[in-house]
Amino acid sequence: MSDDHRPYYITTPIYYVNGRPHLGHGYTTVIADVLARFQRMLRGSGAEVFFLTGTDEHADKVVSTAASRGMTPQEWAGQNAEAFEAFFRDLRISNDDFIRTSQDRHKAKVEAYIRSMLDSGDIYKGDYTGWYDPGQEEYVTETAARENEYKSPVSGEPLEKRTEQNYFFRLSAYQDRLEELIRSEQYLVLPEARRNEVLGRLTQGLRDVPVSRAVGDGASGQEPWGVLMPGDPEHRIYVWIDALFNYLSTVDTDERRHLWPASVHLIAKDILWFHAVIWPAMLMALGRELPRSLYVHAYFMMGERKMSKSLGNFVTPEEIHAYADRYGIDAFRWYLATQGPWGANDADFTYAKFVEVYNADLANGFGNSTSRVSNMVAKYFESCPDPAGQTELEGHDWPKLTGEAVCSAVDASGRLDVASMLKAGLSLVRAVDGYINTTEPFRLAKTIESDPHAGPRLAAILYHCAEALRVASLLLYPAMPDKVAELWRRWRCSPLTDANNADSGFVAPLAELAAWGGAHSLKPGQHIEKGEPLFMRADPAEPEPGVKPAG
RNA sequence: GGCCCCGUAGCUCAGCGGUUAGAGCAGACGACUCAUAAUCGUUUGGUCCUCGGUUCGAAUCCGAGCGGGGCUACCA
Numbered sequence: 001m002s003d004d005h006r007p008y009y010i011t012t013p014i015y016y017v018n019g020r021p022h023l024g025h026g027y028t029t030v031i032a033d034v035l036a037r038f039q040r041m042l043r044g045s046g047a048e049v050f051f052l053t054g055t056d057e058h059a060d061k062v063v064s065t066a067a068s069r070g071m072t073p074q075e076w077a078g079q080n081a082e083a084f085e086a087f088f089r090d091l092r093i094s095n096d097d098f099i100r101t102s103q104d105r106h107k108a109k110v111e112a113y114i115r116s117m118l119d120s121g122d123i124y125k126g127d128y129t130g131w132y133d134p135g136q137e138e139y140v141t142e143t144a145a146r147e148n149e150y151k152s153p154v155s156g157e158p159l160e161k162r163t164e165q166n167y168f169f170r171l172s173a174y175q176d177r178l179e180e181l182i183r184s185e186q187y188l189v190l191p192e193a194r195r196n197e198v199l200g201r202l203t204q205g206l207r208d209v210p211v212s213r214a215v216g217d218g219a220s221g222q223e224p225w226g227v228l229m230p231g232d233p234e235h236r237i238y239v240w241i242d243a244l245f246n247y248l249s250t251v252d253t254d255e256r257r258h259l260w261p262a263s264v265h266l267i268a269k270d271i272l273w274f275h276a277v278i279w280p281a282m283l284m285a286l287g288r289e290l291p292r293s294l295y296v297h298a299y300f301m302m303g304e305r306k307m308s309k310s311l312g313n314f315v316t317p318e319e320i321h322a323y324a325d326r327y328g329i330d331a332f333r334w335y336l337a338t339q340g341p342w343g344a345n346d347a348d349f350t351y352a353k354f355v356e357v358y359n360a361d362l363a364n365g366f367g368n369s370t371s372r373v374s375n376m377v378a379k380y381f382e383s384c385p386d387p388a389g390q391t392e393l394e395g396h397d398w399p400k401l402t403g404e405a406v407c408s409a410v411d412a413s414g415r416l417d418v419a420s421m422l423k424a425g426l427s428l429v430r431a432v433d434g435y436i437n438t439t440e441p442f443r444l445a446k447t448i449e450s451d452p453h454a455g456p457r458l459a460a461i462l463y464h465c466a467e468a469l470r471v472a473s474l475l476l477y478p479a480m481p482d483k484v485a486e487l488w489r490r491w492r493c494s495p496l497t498d499a500n501n502a503d504s505g506f507v508a509p510l511a512e513l514a515a516w517g518g519a520h521s522l523k524p525g526q527h528i529e530k531g532e533p534l535f536m537r538a539d540p541a542e543p544e545p546g547v548k549p550a551g
Numbered sequence: 552g553g554c555c556c557c558g559u560a561g562c563u564c565a566g567c568g569g570u571u572a573g574a575g576c577a578g579a580c581g582a583c584u585c586a587u588a589a590u591c592g593u594u595u596g597g598u599c600c601u602c603g604g605u606u607c608g609a610a611u612c613c614g615a616g617c618g619g620g621g622c623u624a625c626c627a
Contacts, residue, residue, distance in 0.1 A: 016627035024627090056627070130625095141624075171624095193556045197622055200554050209625060240625065273624060298621090339563080344556060346620075353563085353576095360576060364589055372586035379585075423575090437591035442584070533587050 007048035008039040009262045013271060014054040014099060014246050017080045018061045021087040023300055023315035023349065024268065029053055030336045031297070031418055032266050033093045037478035038413050038421065044509030045497070050259050052250055053088065054099030055081045056243040058226035058236075060213075073225045077102055087317045092329055092481060094503050099250045101242055107227050109249035110242055113286055114211075115230040117169070122285035125232075128166035128210050131159040167212035167229060169241070174281035175206045181280065181290060188293035189276050190416060193344035194269065198276040209278060211241045244279045248288065262291040264416065269296050269344075295416050298341035300349045315349060322545035323354070330480035331358050331535060337479045338419045351544040358538050361426055366476060367535035369429045370487055372436065373465045374530040380445050384466065384491075385459035386524035391516065393457075396435050398464045399516035402428060402471040406514045409475045425475030432468050435461075466491070467522050471514050483534050490529040495520055 012032045015025050036051035043049065057077040066076035081100050088095065099106060117123040131145035140159065150159050179202045181187040182195065189195040212235040215224050227242055229235035251259040267275050280290045300315075323332050335354050338361070341347035377385065391399050405428045412421035444458045470493055477484040485502035488494035495513045498504035506513065513520045 013627075019627070059627085139625085141626080191556095193621085196555055201623070204554085204623080207624075211625090238625075240627095243627090268627085269621075270627070272622080277624085344621080345564095347563085356562095356576060359587095359589095363587060368587055368589050370586095372590080374586090376585050433590055434592090436585075437583070440583080440585090442586090445585080535587080537587050537589075 006263075007050060007259045008036075008043070009050045009251065009259045010036050010039075010052070010264045011247050011262055011266065012053040013265075013267050014056040014101065014243055015084055016059065017055040017057045017077045017084070017100075018059055018065055020080070021084050021317055023320065025084070026087065026091055026315075026317075026320065027300055027336050027340050028266055028268060028297065029088055029093050029095075030091055030333050031340065031342070033091070033095070034333070034337050034418055034422075034478040035264070035266075035413065035416065037094060037481060038409075041474065041477060041506050041513070042410065042413070042510045044506050044512070047505070048259070050097075050251065050256070051095045052097050052099060052247070053093070053095045054097075054246060054250075055084055055101070056239070056246075057081070057100055057102040058239045058242050060225070060239070063225045074102060083317075090317065090321060090324065090329065092333065092502075094481075097250055099246045101246060106246060106249045109252055110227045110237060110245045111230055113245055113248075113282075114227070114237060117282070117285050118230060120285065122170045122173070123167050123211060124170065126166060126168045126208075127163050128168075129161065129163040132162040133157070133159055164214060165235075166210045166214075167232075167235060168208040169211045169278070169282065170285070171209050171278065171281050172206045174284055175202060177284060178202065178206075178277065178281055182276070187276075187280055187290045190293060190295050191344050194272055194276070194296040198272065201273075202277070206277070211238050212236060213238050240274060241278075241282070244274060244282065247279075247291070248283070248286075261289040263293065265291050265294045267294065267296055269298055272296050293416070296344075298344055298346045300341055301346050319546065326545045327358055327538065328483065328535070330483045331362055334358075334362060334422070334479050338422055342418060352540070355538045355540045358535070359540075362535040363533070363537040365426060365433075366429050366472070367533050369433050370469055370473075371530065371533055373432070373462065373469055374490070374528055376441055376445070377462050377466060377528045378530050380441075380448075380458060381462070384522050384524050384526045384528050385463050387460040387463035387467075388456055390460040391464075393439060393460060393464065396431070396464070398468055401431060402468055402514065402516055405475065406471065406510065410510070422476065422479050425472045428468055428472035428475070432465050432472070435468075436465060441465075463522065463524070466528065467516065470522055471516070474510065474514055486531075487534060490531045491522065492526050492528075493520070493522055 010032050012028050015021070032051060032053065036049055039049045040047045055077070057073075062077055063073045066073045069076060071079075077100070081098075085098060101107070114123060130139040130141075131150065132139050134157065139162075145159055151157065178187075179199065182189055182198060182202070189198055212229050215228070215234050215236055224233075224236055226236040226239065229237060247262055247265065248260065251257065265275055275294050275296075283290050320332060335357055339347060339353065339357055377383075391397065405424045409421045409424035412418075412424065439461045441458050441461045444454050444461070447454045448458065470491065473484045473487055474495070481502040485494065485496065485499070488496070489499050495506050495508065496502065496504045497507055508520060512518060515521065
């Protein structure tokens with residue numbers, strides 16, 4: 001809010017490239033997209049908004065999986081990274097860049113960062129001792145080892161106590177500063193439950209963390225996969241450390257350096273520790289500014305069970321495609337953005353709830369309201385009517401109502417409260433519906449022949465309805481860019497630089513676009529086209545959309 | 552074991568010391584017919600998990616307990 005003049009830089013995690021994309025990835029990325037689109041609209045043309053997502057590629061399993069498929073790690077990673085990019089295209093994600101950690105632009109930066117930390121003594125060589133699972137070729141944590149009575153959780157074979165040389169990051173040195181930064185909200189961790197979680201764990205003390213792996217570890221590869229430790233080719237940078245740097249490496253160029261620090265990192269709760277503790281500490285070691293905030297959401301559940309690949313109950317890109325085919329991808333985005341596990345608690349994804357929300361908010365709400373208004377305008381006036389300067393009728397002060405809705409949305413966006421931000425637009429739609437019932441323009445239209453006052457009054461009422469819906473549509477745009485752009489085309493009121501491209505920029509900042517009677521308002525006499533319903537009503541009795549059998 | 556979060560209408564949740572506890576959805580009744588059998592209004596519905604305590608006053612603060620979830624460091 002007060003940072004309007006600063007660049008807005010928002011990130012999602014970079015996704016583990018060995019896996020297939022699913023609803024969880026889509027959720028985080030859609031929310032980031034909604035926030036990014038809102039910021040672009042808020043700031044208007046020339047907006048400094050940068051939205052980053054990407055893939056995390058240097059895991060050992062990428063090497064072994066690639067080998068089992070007869071591919072090089074780079075080929076395998078490339079194939080899967082493309083699957084993520086395709087998934088995000090389907091979801092209408094408007095990221096400004098897509099970082100892959102196997103790209104040279106990233107690896108070169110990581111090497112430089114590590115070198116700098118070696119020079120400063122923040123990274124040092126030491127001994128790592130832990131419980132090693134020979135079958136899995138990996139270390140298990142002390143806790144996990146104890147719980148499994150020092151046997152492999154996978155094979156049941158006894159674990160070996162092993163010691164190896166490793167490079168460590170001096171995390172312990174940053175404990176006090178980190179605690180202070182989080183406590184004072186200079187590094188804002190949201191929601192509060194997660195902030196407490198981090199602070200609670202910080203009081204237990206921090207140990208230095210290993211940041212390297214011996215090159216021989218993991219699947220035995222020909223060429224080392226990842227970034228080698230500067231000056232010590234026997235070691236590689238541990239994949240997690242490598243991955244975290246993406247947020248910085250991508251913008252650490254002459255053209256983009258001013259974007260740092262990031263405004264918001266969005267993550268799911270599983271990777272809280274890395275982002276709330278290790279990442280900011282590493283940035284301090286590098287002498288870089290910390291991101292402004294970290295938002296940690298919970299999980300989407302499928303019914304009672306946690307969504308996971310092993311349970312096979314995660315929503316796939318194909319299933320999402322089936323939803324999009326029937327309801328439009330915008331409706332799917334709306335559901336994610338308004339019903340998702342924002343906050344600390346998990347949320348359910350169910351078909352029944354999807355239909356309920358779709359019908360209530362979109363078909364019966366936004367879609368129907370635009371239809372009835374478009375229809376009456378077309379039927380009674382043929383083009384946008386002239387309100388003749390009237391702004392208030394029947395106790396509805398529209399400039400005030402729309403202004404308040406915009407403020408409410410802007411305020412919610414500042415708090416990263418995405419659902420409230422969008423509901424501000426929907427509440428305007430509801431207000432229009434109520435206004436129509438109170439003022440009964442359709443009844444007024446019947447007296448237009450006999451009553452000389454009826455015509456002007458009808459014109460004013462319908463203009464208010466249409467103009468209020470236009471403002472509402474701006475607030476709904478971040479979640480539903482294509483449907484809203486469609487409405488703007490029908491009403492000849494697109495604020496986009498290219499009305500046919502929902503991703504093109506905005507010609508002015510939101511405050512100007514949303515101004516009642518301003519330069520971008522509906523103009524009397526301009527064409528208003530009704531068109532087909534924006535959202536066809538869904539039949540709850542219809543079975544859930546699924547992947548259609550081939551053919 | 553330790554720490555944290557949650558437990559409020561049938562459902563999803565807001566409220567986090569102060570008048571008769573709210574919203575959306577679902578239900579019932581009524582109104583209306585411009586619209587996608589849509590919309591609008593009214594309304595039903597709650598021991599605010601339990602038991603204690605603090606207070607003039609608690610869903611809201613404190614203690615204990617019950618139920619659900621999370622974290623406990625290198626595991627997307």
